[in-house]
Structures are given as C-alpha cells and as structure tokens.
Amino acid sequence: MIKINENYLKLQASYLFSDIAKHVSAFQKAHPEKEIIKLGIGDVTRALPRACVEAFHRAVDDMAEDATFRGYGPEQGYPFLREKIASQDFQARGADISADEIFVSDGAKCDSGNIQEIFATDINVAIPDPVYPVYVDTNVMAGRTGDTDNGRYEKFVYLESTKENGFVPDLPGEPADLIYLCFPNNPTGATITKDRLRTWVDFARENKAIILYDAAYESFIRDDSLPRSIYEIEGAREVAIELRSFSKTAGFTGTRCAYMVVPKNCMAFAGDGEKYALHPLWLRRHTTRFNGVSYPVQRAAEAVYSEEGSAQVRELGDYYLKNAALIRQEVAALGFACVGGENSPYIWVDGKTDSWEFFDLLLEKAGVVCTPGAGFGKCGQGFIRISAFNSFENVQRAMSKIRDSL
Ligand code: PLP
Secondary structure (H helix, E strand, C coil): CCCCCHHHHHCCCCCHHHHHHHHHHHHHHHCCCCCCEECCCCCCCCCCCHHHHHHHHHHHHHHCCCCCCCCCCCCCCCHHHHHHHHHHHHHHHCCCCCHHHEEEECCHHHHHHHHHHHCCCCCCEEEEECCCCHHHHHHHHCCCCCCEECCEECCCEEEECCCCCCCCCCCCCCCCCEEEEECCCCCCCCCCCHHHHHHHHHHHHHHCCEEEEECCCHHHCCCCCCCCCHHHCCCHHHCEEEEEEHHHHHCCCCCCCEEEECCCCCEEECCCCCEEEHHHHHHHHHHHHCCCCCHHHHHHHHHHHCHHHHHHHHHHHHHHHHHHHHHHHHHHHCCCCEEECCCCCEEEEECCCCHHHHHHHHHHHHCEECEEHHHHCHHHCCEEEEECCCCHHHHHHHHHHHHHHC
16 A cells, blocks of 8 residues: 655645635636736746846757757756856855855755755754745755644744744754754845854854754845855854746746755764765755756856846846835825845834734735735744835835835
C-alpha cells in the first residue's frame, strides 16, 4: 500500500488569497457599478526595464542560430551572471562573496522552500510572525513542526514582530537552529539596522545556528545606513545563507530569476558533532534537482547590472516607492499608525480593529482591496498590508477614495 507523507495533513489551509477573492467577488456582484482598486497582492505592475528586454531579445536570437545556440547551461548559473552579481551586489558594498558562492535559480520562493532539505528533521526552526508563508509550510511538509495548537505549530519558535519591538523580532529565549529573517520585510515593510542584524549574527555564531536571510526586497532600500546584505555584518559568512530575487527588483515575477548565496565557510554539524560546509551539500542538491535557468532569462538578468539597466531598475524602484510614500502620508493623515513604505513597497497599517473588519470596511466604503494582516500570522491581527505595486494614478485614486469614505 502506497502511503502519503502525513506531514501534508498538518498544513493549515491557506485561505488568505482565496478568501480575499471571495469577499471581492461578492462585493462586485452586489455593486457592479463600483470601481475596485487592488492594493493587495505583491505582484509588480510595470514592464521589464528596457535594457533587460533588449538583452532578452538578443539572447533569443542567439538561440536561433546553430553557432550561438545554447543547450543545457551550468546548473549553478552562467558565469557571466554570477560574476556580475558577486562584484556588484556584494564586493562593491564591502561584502566578501565570490561568484562560485552564488546559485542562480528560478525564484526565491523555490530557494526558500528548498534550502531546508539540507538540514536535519529534528532541528529547531525559528519563524517570524507575521511571516512569508513559504518558510512555514515547507518545514511542515518536512515534518519539523508537530501539530497545531490555537493556530500555531507546537515545535516552531515564533519570532514576533510587534509595535513594541518596532517590528524587528527580539532574539529567541529558546534554542533555535535555523532562523528565518526577511528584511525589508514582507508583510510589514520593516527594515533592520546593522546593529540589530549584528545581534542576530552573533546569536547564530554563539549557538551554532544558521540564518536564512531573505533579502528579496533589498532593491527598495534607499537609506544607505541600512544593510542590503547580511554579509555586510562581520562573521555572517559563517552562519548565513542569503536569498535575492530579480522579481521585485526588476519586474521578473513572470520572467523568473533569483539567486541564493551559500558562502564556502558556512558550516553546520552532523549528529556526532563533526563540522560540514553547506556549500557542497547545496551544490549537490541544486545540481541533482535543477538544470539551470534559461539562457535568455539569465541574459535579461545580467542586463540589470549594465549602466542603463541599473538606472532603469533604480527608476522602477523609485516609482513604487513614490506610491508607498503617498500611501504612508494618507494613512498618517487619517490617524492610523504604520510601518514600512520607506525602504519597502509594503505598508503595514494598524487598523485599530480586526484585520478582516478593516479589510471589509476599505472594500465596501472605498472599493480598495488590501491584505488582512491576520492572514500572515497571529501578530498580524489588527493590521492590514497595503502594497505599493500599482500605477501612481491608481494609488492616488485609491487613497482619495479611502480619505473620502472613512
Ligand atoms: N521572499 C519573499 C519575502 C517574498 O515576498 C517573495 C514574493 O513575494 C519571494 C521570496 C518570492 O520571490 P520569487 O518571485 O523570486 O519566487
């Protein structure tokens, strides 16, 4: 008899986006004349930067000629892309990362879900609350969580982000071996200072833990004092794996390209206490299961690092950040406290009431769709996430509708 992986039965059904869709379609049915503006989902709305499109086209032409055609590429990614990533995203900022420590992939979602496979099942996992749900569900599937009690998994260590701690979790008071951190954060939009991040790196070093640092929103950082990479912190190479993505940076959500950094001296331990480098384990896993990102996509990603490409990417980020600034300003004028939106495309608003009630209020009174914070974890209750990914005109209209109706 074939048996299923029963850990899948422990997954809590994720109703968030389908529940949102249900609320929206019920409202639309009842009020077909009303305009709806979506500031809910974290998907970009603007086209790829010109430099990326041109590189993409040129690479497709390469594929059309025998002389320049490419078949299987290196699983880890083409050196032309990895070298630019290492020099421009890291070395230029004083972070000592080399091209062979970069693993190009088809998304930070897959990377953040896959990386846990190289760790033992009986480790303690520390998860942010509120959280990007992939960190949770992939550990549930792997059998690291036990059952749920009152909406929380028994074996997780929850790293709470609250008003009290400025939405940057405090160090855990219990053992944590694999620690997920995400800054700028999804969903809160909060950022972390170098000093706070250093406390996490020191904690990981003292406790022989690994930090999985998700920097998918790094390109929205405009405050130069904030770390863009965990490797700007001394000692992080030994204890941190970093995720980056071209999705939000350069509008690649539908094009798919990301990368993960696994430094060669990042170590973990076998049951007998023997030290092992993670790089060869991940290299083995990656090359076994993955045949690389398509050549044209890697050429398009490479264009992000050209002079025109980097200017266009900056402009793209500035566009969404202008939306975010407007949202912040309007939210504050209405008397609501919020975080995020300054070095991040997300604004986390304290709705001073139940998340779903506030969601319904904005939908029914203003026709604006946001995301109820409770969908991201217990600590999200009472908050909503507003996303800056839309046109400036739509954001202006949405905010004026909210202003007029609340
Ligand atoms: N990490 C975080 C925190 C995200 O919010 C997202 C996407 O929304 C991802 C990773 C996934 O990025 P990708 O499109 O590269 O899979």
